[in-house]
Amino acid sequence: MSTNVRPRVAVFKMASCDGCQLQFLDAERALLELAGAIEIVNFAEASSRLEPGPYDITLVEGSVSTPEQEDQIRQIRRESNVVITIGACATSGGVQALRNATGKHDEFVRTVYPTPEYVRSLDDSHPISDYVTVDLQLTGCPVDRGQLLGAVGSLLSGAMPRVSDSPVCVECKRRGFVCVVVAKGEPCLGPVTRTGCGALCPGFGRGCYGCFGPAQPSNNTDALGRRFIELGLTGKDAADRFRFITGWAPPFREAADALEREEAAP
Amino acid sequence: MTHRSVEVPVIARVEGEGALHVAVDDGEITDLRLEIYEPPRFFEAFLAGRAFHEVPDIVPRICGICPVAYQMSAVHGLERLFGVQVPEGTHELRRLLYCGEWIESHVLHIFLLAAPDFLGFANAIEMATEHPELVKRALEIKRIGNDLMAAIGGREIHPVSPRVGGFSKAPRKRDLEPFLPRLEWALEEMPGIADFVTSLPAPSFARPAEMVSMVNDSEYPITVGDMASTNGRRWDATTYERVTHEVHVEHSNALHSLMSDTGTAYFLGPLARINLNASLLTPVAREVAERAGLRVPETDPFFSMAARAAEVTLAIEESIRIIEGYRPPEPPMVEPEPRAGSATWTTEAPRGTLYHRYEVDEDGTILEAKIIPPTSQNLRHMEEDLRRFLPDVLDRPDDELTRLCEMVVRNYDPCISCATHFLRLEIERT
Numbered sequence: 001m002s003t004n005v006r007p008r009v010a011v012f013k014m015a016s017c018d019g020c021q022l023q024f025l026d027a028e029r030a031l032l033e034l035a036g037a038i039e040i041v042n043f044a045e046a047s048s049r050l051e052p053g054p055y056d057i058t059l060v061e062g063s064v065s066t067p068e069q070e071d072q073i074r075q076i077r078r079e080s081n082v083v084i085t086i087g088a089c090a091t092s093g094g095v096q097a098l099r100n101a102t103g104k105h106d107e108f109v110r111t112v113y114p115t116p117e118y119v120r121s122l123d124d125s126h127p128i129s130d131y132v133t134v135d136l137q138l139t140g141c142p143v144d145r146g147q148l149l150g151a152v153g154s155l156l157s158g159a160m161p162r163v164s165d166s167p168v169c170v171e172c173k174r175r176g177f178v179c180v181v182v183a184k185g186e187p188c189l190g191p192v193t194r195t196g197c198g199a200l201c202p203g204f205g206r207g208c209y210g211c212f213g214p215a216q217p218s219n220n221t222d223a224l225g226r227r228f229i230e231l232g233l234t235g236k237d238a239a240d241r242f243r244f245i246t247g248w249a250p251p252f253r254e255a256a257d258a259l260e261r262e263e264a265a266p
Numbered sequence: 267m268t269h270r271s272v273e274v275p276v277i278a279r280v281e282g283e284g285a286l287h288v289a290v291d292d293g294e295i296t297d298l299r300l301e302i303y304e305p306p307r308f309f310e311a312f313l314a315g316r317a318f319h320e321v322p323d324i325v326p327r328i329c330g331i332c333p334v335a336y337q338m339s340a341v342h343g344l345e346r347l348f349g350v351q352v353p354e355g356t357h358e359l360r361r362l363l364y365c366g367e368w369i370e371s372h373v374l375h376i377f378l379l380a381a382p383d384f385l386g387f388a389n390a391i392e393m394a395t396e397h398p399e400l401v402k403r404a405l406e407i408k409r410i411g412n413d414l415m416a417a418i419g420g421r422e423i424h425p426v427s428p429r430v431g432g433f434s435k436a437p438r439k440r441d442l443e444p445f446l447p448r449l450e451w452a453l454e455e456m457p458g459i460a461d462f463v464t465s466l467p468a469p470s471f472a473r474p475a476e477m478v479s480m481v482n483d484s485e486y487p488i489t490v491g492d493m494a495s496t497n498g499r500r501w502d503a504t505t506y507e508r509v510t511h512e513v514h515v516e517h518s519n520a521l522h523s524l525m526s527d528t529g530t531a532y533f534l535g536p537l538a539r540i541n542l543n544a545s546l547l548t549p550v551a552r553e554v555a556e557r558a559g560l561r562v563p564e565t566d567p568f569f570s571m572a573a574r575a576a577e578v579t580l581a582i583e584e585s586i587r588i589i590e591g592y593r594p595p596e597p598p599m600v601e602p603e604p605r606a607g608s609a610t611w612t613t614e615a616p617r618g619t620l621y622h623r624y625e626v627d628e629d630g631t632i633l634e635a636k637i638i639p640p641t642s643q644n645l646r647h648m649e650e651d652l653r654r655f656l657p658d659v660l661d662r663p664d665d666e667l668t669r670l671c672e673m674v675v676r677n678y679d680p681c682i683s684c685a686t687h688f689l690r691l692e693i694e695r696t
Contacts, residue, residue, distance in 0.1 A: 048389065
C-alpha cells in the first residue's frame with residue numbers, strides 16, 4: 001500500500017442486520033476524518049458510487065446464506081488485497097445460523113413461505129472463512145466501533161492489527177463489576193466469551209450472552225455448562241445459552257451438543 | 267415499438283439489499299419490480315422453541331438501525347400477556363430510549379441517505395465538502411441520539427438492558443442530566459435544518475394514499491396506542507392480522523401487505539404519523555413542520571423528509587421533558603411469571619408501525635412468532651408510487667430517471683434488512 005495514494009476501501013454486506021457497517025456511519029466525527037485518509041470506493045449503504053475492484057482493504061459484514069453469495073465472496077476475495085470480516089454473522093454465521101443445528105432448512109422454507117419455490121437459500125448460514133482466506137476477523141454483535149476504526153488505522157500505518165482474545169471475565173474484574181453468577185446466580189457466558197464489549201452485560205446487571213464469540217483458550221465450556229446445570233437450568237436451557245448469537249462457532253456448538261447429549265442420555 | 271428499461275441493480279443508500287427493474291414499451295410501463303434479494307434469515311422459525319426472556323436479545327438482530335423498535339414491540343406484547351405491572355417510570359424510560367432511536371435513524375436518513383440525492387452528491391462525505399458545517403451539526407445531533415441509546419441500553423446497536431419486566435439496570439438521574447444542554451443546543455438547530463430540508467429541490471407528487479399509524483389520546487404515539495387510518499379505519503394489535511394480510515410475490519424475499527377488505531396498499535411512517543397525530547406534535551416540532559411547508563392532510567411522499575425533521579424535533583423535546591422529570595424505576599425490573607397465550611403489540615418504529623405476535627406456552631417457551639415490519643407493509647405502496655410517478659418523467663435521460671426512481675423509493679427510508687425477516691411460520695409442535 002503506497003503512503004501517497006489513499007487506499008481504496010470497500011464495504012460489502014451478506015446476510016446480516018446492517019449493524020456492523022452502521023458502526024462506520026455511527027463514527028460520525030471520525031467518519032469525516034477517516035474519509036480524508038481512505039477512499040471509500042464501494043459501500044452501497046452509504047454511497048451511490050459503486051466502483052469495481054481491485055480494493056486495498058475490504059470489510060465484509062454478514063454470513064454466506066445463498067448460492068449467489070458463495071460466488072460473490074470468492075469474487076470479492078480475488079479483488080481484495082486485505083479481507084476483514086466484521087461481526088458475528090461474518091465470523092461465525094450469526095444468529096441466523098441457529099437454523100443450522102436443526103437440519104430442517106427445507107421445512108423452514110416450506111412452512112414459512114407461502115410459495116417456497118420463490119426462495120433461494122442455502123441449508124446453512126456460513127461464516128466467510130468457510131469459503132475464502134480471511135486476513136483479520138473482528139467479532140461482536142455488533143462489532144466494536146473502537147476495534148473497527150483501530151483496525152483500519154493500523155492497516156493504514158502498515159501494521160496487521162491485533163485484537164485481544166481474553167475472556168469477558170478479565171474485563172469484568174478490571175472494571176470492578178460484581179460477578180452476576182456469584183451475586184445473583186445468573187448464567188453468564190463471560191468466562192468463555194472474548195471481550196470487546198467492555199463487559200457490557202455484567203455492567204448492566206445481567207449475564208453475558210456471547211456476542212463476541214469464544215475466547216482463547218476455549219476449553220472452559222464444559223465446566224461452565226456444568227455450572228449452568230448447578231444453577232438450576234435444564235440441559236436444553238443450558239445448551240441454548242451456548243446456541244445463541246455466536247452459537248455456530250465450534251467451541252460453543254460443541255458445548256451445546258454435549259449438554260443436549262447428556263440430557264438425552266438415560 | 268420503442269423499448270426502454272431502467273435497471274438499478276443495487277439500490278444504494280438504503281438499509282439492506284434491493285434492486286429495481288422497470289420496462290417501458292411505447293410509453294407504457296409493462297413491468298415494474300422492486301426486487302428484494304436480501305436473503306431470508308428465518309427469525310420467526312428459530313424463535314420457536316426459545317425462552318421468552320431471550321426474545322429481546324434475538325429480535326433486535328433483525329435490524330441494526332432500529333433494534334429498539336424490535337425490543338419494544340416484543341417486551342410490551344409479552345408483558346401484556348403475562349399481566350406484568352412494570353415499575354413506575356418504565357414507560358418514560360422506554361420512550362426516552364426510543365426517542366434516541368428516532369433521532370439517530372431519522373438524522374441518518376435525512377443527511378446520510380436522502381439529502382445527497384437532491385444535491386447531486388454520491389454520498390454524505392462528498393456533500394460535507396460543500397456543506398461542512400451543516401453536515402457536522404447534523405452528525406452531532408445524530409450522535410446525541412446514539413449516546414442516549416448507549417446511556418440507557420449500554421450500546422446503541424443492540425442494547426442490552428431492555429428486558430421483559432423492565433430494564434436490567436436503569437440509569438441514574440446524573441447519567442442523563444448531561445444530555446440536557448446538548449439537547450437544548452440540538453433543539454435550537456432544528457429550525458435551520460428544517461430550512462435546509464425545505465430548500466432541497468424535491469419533485470411535487472400529488473397522489474391519494476391511505477395512511478396508517480398508531481394513535482394515542484395523550485401523547486404522540488411511540489410505544490402505546492391503537493391503530494388508525496386516514497380512511498377512517500380503527501383497530502388494534504389483537505386484530506392486526508385480520509385487518510391487513512400479506513401476499514408473497516415472486517420477485518421479493520419480503521411479503522407485501524394489503525388491507526384485507528379492499529385489497530389495497532397503505533402507507534406507514536413519519537408522514538402518516540403526523541397526518542394522524544398532528545395535534546399531539548410538541549411546540550417546536552409543530553413550528554418545524556410548518557417551516558418545512560408540511561400542513562396536514564398531506565399525502566405527497568416527498569414530504570417524508572420534512573416529517574422526519576419534525577419528528578426529530580419532537581424526540582428532542584420529549585427527551586428534555588423526560589430527563590427533567592426523570593426518577594429511576596425502582597426496582598429496575600420485575601420478574602415476569604409466564605402464562606400461555608398470544609402476545610401481540612405494535613410500536614412506531616422510525617419507518618412506521620412494527621407488529622409482533624408470539625404464541626407462548628405456560629412455561630414461557632415461544633411456540634410461534636409473527637413479525638410484520640413497516641418496510642414490508644410499505645413495499646406495495648412504493649411500487650405504486652413508481653407506477654404513478656414514472657409516466658411524467660419518462661422523457662428524462664437514463665441517469666436522471668434512475669436517480670428519480672431511487673428517490674421515490676428512498677422517501678420510505680426502506681429497511682430491507684427488516685423487511686426480509688417477516689416470514690410466516692405455521693405452528694410447529696413436535
